[in-house]
Amino acid sequence: MNSTQTKREIRLLSGFGHLSLALWTIMILFPLVFAVLASFKSNTEIFIENPFGFPSNWDFASFGRAWTRASIGTYFINSVIVVVASTFGTMLLGSMAAYVLARYRFVGNRVVYYFFVAGLAFPVYVVLTPLYLVVDTLGLLNSHIGLTLVYIAYSLPFTVFFLAAFFKTLPNAVAEAALIDGASHTKLFFRVMLPMAKPGLVSITIFNIIGQWNQYVLPLALLPAEKDKWLLTQGIAAISTSAGYEADWAALFAALTIAIIPMIIMYAFFQRQIQSGLTAGAVK
Amino acid sequence: MRHGTYRFVIGFLLAPIVLYATFVFYPITQLVYVSMTNWTGLSPKFRFVGLDNFAKIWTDGLFWKAVQHHLFLLILLPLITIALALFFAFLLNMGGGTRGGVMTGVWGSKFYRVVFFLPQVLAVVIVGVIFSRVYGPDQTGVLNRLLIDVFGMDKPIGFMIDYGMWAILGALVWQAVGFYVVLFSAGMSSIPADLYEAAVLDGASRVVIFFRVTIPLLWETVQVAWVYLGILAFDAFALVMLLSIEQGGPDGATAVLPVLIYKQGIRESEYGYASALGVSLFLLTITFAVLALRTGRREAVEH
Numbered sequence: 001m002n003s004t005q006t007k008r009e010i011r012l013l014s015g016f017g018h019l020s021l022a023l024w025t026i027m028i029l030f031p032l033v034f035a036v037l038a039s040f041k042s043n044t045e046i047f048i049e050n051p052f053g054f055p056s057n058w059d060f061a062s063f064g065r066a067w068t069r070a071s072i073g074t075y076f077i078n079s080v081i082v083v084v085a086s087t088f089g090t091m092l093l094g095s096m097a098a099y100v101l102a103r104y105r106f107v108g109n110r111v112v113y114y115f116f117v118a119g120l121a122f123p124v125y126v127v128l129t130p131l132y133l134v135v136d137t138l139g140l141l142n143s144h145i146g147l148t149l150v151y152i153a154y155s156l157p158f159t160v161f162f163l164a165a166f167f168k169t170l171p172n173a174v175a176e177a178a179l180i181d182g183a184s185h186t187k188l189f190f191r192v193m194l195p196m197a198k199p200g201l202v203s204i205t206i207f208n209i210i211g212q213w214n215q216y217v218l219p220l221a222l223l224p225a226e227k228d229k230w231l232l233t234q235g236i237a238a239i240s241t242s243a244g245y246e247a248d249w250a251a252l253f254a255a256l257t258i259a260i261i262p263m264i265i266m267y268a269f270f271q272r273q274i275q276s277g278l279t280a281g282a283v284k
Numbered sequence: 285m286r287h288g289t290y291r292f293v294i295g296f297l298l299a300p301i302v303l304y305a306t307f308v309f310y311p312i313t314q315l316v317y318v319s320m321t322n323w324t325g326l327s328p329k330f331r332f333v334g335l336d337n338f339a340k341i342w343t344d345g346l347f348w349k350a351v352q353h354h355l356f357l358l359i360l361l362p363l364i365t366i367a368l369a370l371f372f373a374f375l376l377n378m379g380g381g382t383r384g385g386v387m388t389g390v391w392g393s394k395f396y397r398v399v400f401f402l403p404q405v406l407a408v409v410i411v412g413v414i415f416s417r418v419y420g421p422d423q424t425g426v427l428n429r430l431l432i433d434v435f436g437m438d439k440p441i442g443f444m445i446d447y448g449m450w451a452i453l454g455a456l457v458w459q460a461v462g463f464y465v466v467l468f469s470a471g472m473s474s475i476p477a478d479l480y481e482a483a484v485l486d487g488a489s490r491v492v493i494f495f496r497v498t499i500p501l502l503w504e505t506v507q508v509a510w511v512y513l514g515i516l517a518f519d520a521f522a523l524v525m526l527l528s529i530e531q532g533g534p535d536g537a538t539a540v541l542p543v544l545i546y547k548q549g550i551r552e553s554e555y556g557y558a559s560a561l562g563v564s565l566f567l568l569t570i571t572f573a574v575l576a577l578r579t580g581r582r583e584a585v586e587h
Contacts, residue, residue, distance in 0.1 A: 017375040021396050024372065027458065028399055031414045034426060038417075047424040097300040100293050112297065119308045121573075123518065125542035126566040129549035129558040130311035130318055138306075153307035156300055185292040214407035216522045217542070221550045233409040237526055240413040256413055263405045275401055279467050 032260065039063065039253035046249050062250035063258065070248075072255045074228055075235035082144050082231060083212045086151035090208050091201065093152060094159030099189055101160065102167035103175070113164065119157030124217060132221055142225050150222060151212050159204055166200035167193070206270065206277035213263075232259055319560040325553025337560035346532075347561070350539040351568070353449055357456070357517035358572065362510050364457050369464030369509070370502075372400065374494050376465065377472045378480075397469065400462035408459070412526030415455045419443035419527065444529050448538035452523050456516065464509050471505040472498060511576050518569050521546070541565045 038046045039062050040055035050056065067073040101113045124131075131150070132141075140146025170193065178188045194201070219231040230238070236259060239252050267274055319337055323330035341347050376393040403411065418426045421442045428440040443451045475498065483493050499506070521542040525531050528538035531547070541561060549558025 018391075021372065021375060021392075024368075024461070025396060025399050028402060028462070031418055031426065032402075035414050035417070051424075051426065051429055093300040093303065096296040100296045104289065104293050106290065106293050112301070115309070116300075116304060119304065121570065122308070122312055122566065123515070123542075123569060125519070125521065125545050126562045126569075127308070127311040127315055128542075128545055129555055129562055130314035131307065132550055133314070133318070133555060134307065134311050149303060150307050153303045156304050157308070160300070185289065186295075189296075210405060214409070216407065216409050216525075217546065221546065224550070233407050236413060237409050237522075240416060240526060252413070256410060259410055260406060263407075264402070267402065267405045271398055271401075274405060275466050278404060278463065279470065 035253050036257050039257045043249050062254040066251040066254040070251050075230050075232045079232040082148055086148045086212055087208050089152040090155040094156055095163050098160045098163035099167050102164040116157050116160045142223055147222050155208050162204050170196050203277040206274055315559050315562055319563045321556045323555040337557050346536050346539050349536045350541045353540055361517050362513040365460045366509055368461050372465045373468035400465050403459040404463045408522040411459050412523050416527050419451050448528055455523050471502045475501050514572050
């Protein structure tokens with residue numbers, strides 16, 4: 001093939017390519033932009049008069065209604081509390097277990113490691129019923145503490161699996177020097193090893209934050225009764241499924257926007273880390 | 285090992301093991317036991333019934349519909365998602381011209397990658413709520429409105445009434461593609477440039493390079509993608525709960541096992557039967573995982 005042919009091929013390919021890339025971009029952005037714009041419109045505007053254009057007037061009142069009357073504010077704060085606590089707990093306990101399993105030889109090390117990793121084979125739906133019964137027996141239904149503990153427990157298998165592999169790659173020399181200098185094992189872990197493992201910790205923290213923030217079936221099953229304890233995903237789902245034509249659609253879309261915007265802002269700032277954090281599991 | 289070290293090891297492992305054992309391991313052991321009882325939320329008394337629940341599942345039409353839907357997703361979700369993601373990743377990494385002997389992506393490839401990945405950070409619940417408007421059954425639905433106003437279609441399509449699983453599949457693909465574009469892009473950028481240079485010097489076209497060089501070298505990543513998407517095909521919980529008519533309907537047309545487990549186990553308190561459904565779901569996923577890992581072992585090309 002000569003070079004003019006190659007050039008023509010590239011031009012053709014890039015023409016067709018640009019078209020399909022642009023089309024997919026529109027398909028991704030269109031529904032999101034539609035939802036955000038709809039939060040400023042009236043019901044008739046959303047459904048009949050003007051579903052796709054800019055709102056005739058930018059009415060922010062729907063955000064207030066969503067935040068207070070539809071309790072999105074409460075759900076949002078609940079989600080923040082549970083996710084902050086459970087991600088912190090997951091990272092602390094997960095890195096402790098992974099570190100010991102990766103760097104200390106003791107009887108039963110492999111057994112404990114596989115005990116944790118085996119959890120990866122069980123999707124949460126499989127054990128949903130017995131999990132519900134256990135949480136109920138412990139008196140932890142409808143409790144944020146119970147849900148947080150469950151989040152941590154179900155995040156441990158992947159966190160331990162990923163971080164154990166990471167701790168293994170850290171050099172021995174620094175650790176040995178610290179021990180000779182008289183540092184305790186605990187001090188060595190918190191002062192030396194954790195800071196060295198920072199890149200791995202950042203990836204897996206992002207992975208856990210996004211995973212736990214977006215969790216739906218666990219809060220649905222474990223916080224069934226008291227509405228003021230619900231999390232954001234649960235609250236939005238409930239508003240959406242109960243909404244009819246007479247419902248306050250602008251408030252529903254405002255609620256959606258409130259849920260979407262923080263994620264988009266976070267994504268805009270940490271785009272590279274988020275991409276590598278979420279794909280970390282598939283690469284290793 | 286010294287005594288102090290053991291104390292340290294146990295101290296670090298104790299809390300994670302207790303949490304994990306209580307909320308993950310113990311429920312797993314309970315699963316099989318509860319699945320062989322007639323335990324319901326109605327009375328504290330229940331007894332061992334052997335495989336009765338599984339016999340009931342075997343004749344439960346809804347269960348078989350759900351299995352069919354998982355098979356439908358298991359085949360089409362990876363196929364469509366991987367094909368689209370490979371195509372986009374190819375354009376973004378080698379669709380542009382050749383600069384200094386190195387192939388580049390098309391113009392704006394950074395922007396596209398950011399936008400395509402975006403749905404991945406959104407909760408499935410949000411995707412579900414947005415798509416419930418996209419698939420609205422009358423002319424107020426976003427897609428119907430577009431088809432009627434722009435493409436002149438004469439009457440609206442009942443997406444969730446007549447094409448429920450296809451609509452669910454569409455939303456799953458919409459959310460998933462970007463993740464695999466990023467994953468495949470990472471794989472493509474780790475392919476050594478001299479391999480491409482050699483192919484270009486031999487006069488191979490882009491398309492030939494894609495099929496003969498890129499895909500074989502990317503095969504392991506594609507396999508990982510296949511397993512991930514396969515596991516996703518056994519989920520679909522949030523989308524079915526939010527999009528479908530009567531959460532799995534109409535008449536079981538969008539039934540999936542996680543929804544059946546949730547409805548039976550949590551809402552109806554049929555603990556025994558729901559646990560048996562859980563065991564069935566586990567057997568299906570583990571069968572898939574084993575098969576995928578076995579048959580996917582086409583020899584990967586080393587580089």
